[in-house]
Amino acid sequence: xxxxxxxxxxxGHTTAQTESTRPAAELMDAVMWNRxxxxxxxxxxxxxxxxxxxxxxxxxxxxxxxxxxxCPDVCPTDLQAIGLAMDQLGxxxxxxxxxxxxxxxxxxxxxxxAQYVPLFHPKLIGLTGSxxxxxxxxxxxxxxxxxxxxxKNAADYTVxxxxxxxxxxxxxxxxxxxxxxxxxxxxxxxxxxxxx
Numbered sequence: 581x582x583x584x585x586x587x588x589x590x591x592g593h594t595t596a597q598t599e600s601t602r603p604a605a606e607l608m609d610a611v612m613w614n615r616x617x618x619x620x621x622x623x624x625x626x627x628x629x630x631x632x633x634x635x636x637x638x639x640x641x642x643x644x645x646x647x648x649x650x651c652p653d654v655c656p657t658d659l660q661a662i663g664l665a666m667d668q669l670g671x672x673x674x675x676x677x678x679x680x681x682x683x684x685x686x687x688x689x690x691x692x693x694a695q696y697v698p699l700f701h702p703k704l705i706g707l708t709g710s711x712x713x714x715x716x717x718x719x720x721x722x723x724x725x726x727x728x729x730x731x732k733n734a735a736d737y738t739v740x741x742x743x744x745x746x747x748x749x750x751x752x753x754x755x756x757x758x759x760x761x762x763x764x765x766x767x768x769x770x771x772x773x774x775x776x
Contacts, residue, residue, distance in 0.1 A: 598727035607724045618754040620720035624707040627693035640677040642748035646723045648684035649696045663701035664764035672775045681707045683725040
């Protein structure tokens with residue numbers, strides 16, 4: 581599966597804890613051409629306040645999406661597609677676990693995620709954690725992200741980020757990705773052969 585990397589407008593300066601340590605083009609190349617291993621261990625906290633690691637989800641196919649709850653358009657669109665795909669999978673959805681990993685842990689607290697993730701699907705699990713834990717998870721999945729302050733109010737900001745939906749098998753092995761804006765029907769078409 582090949583895709584384009586979606587980024588919001590990039591401007592401003594940030595600290596290393598709130599952004600990727602590698603440039604967007606390099607990370608896009610790693611994902612699109614499968615040049616580096618994708619995926620790996622993480623230790624985060626879900627929207628119920630429960631500690632979660634990647635091992636908690638062994639035995640399920642994962643749809644892993646990185647974003648932030650204040651995202652105005654790309655994240656809600658992709659999360660809605662994931663939710664619709666889960667519905668369209670019917671009984672096969674029992675073998676799939678969708679995950680939403682925030683790139684904005686300062687604002688995306690456990691309480692914020694608890695209000696946000698049910699809007700898209702009851703099975704969707706939201707994950708947050710320290711900036712260090714988020715950075716480790718994002719690095720494992722070769723996710724680009726950068727906090728960008730708004731010029732008029734430096735205390736307020738958006739987060740530029742790549743927007744892939746990663747498909748991971750029940751053993752934690754990366755299978756591929758869906759590009760931003762992939763319709764639910766296409767996700768279902770690509771996932772179903774793995775579930776039979």
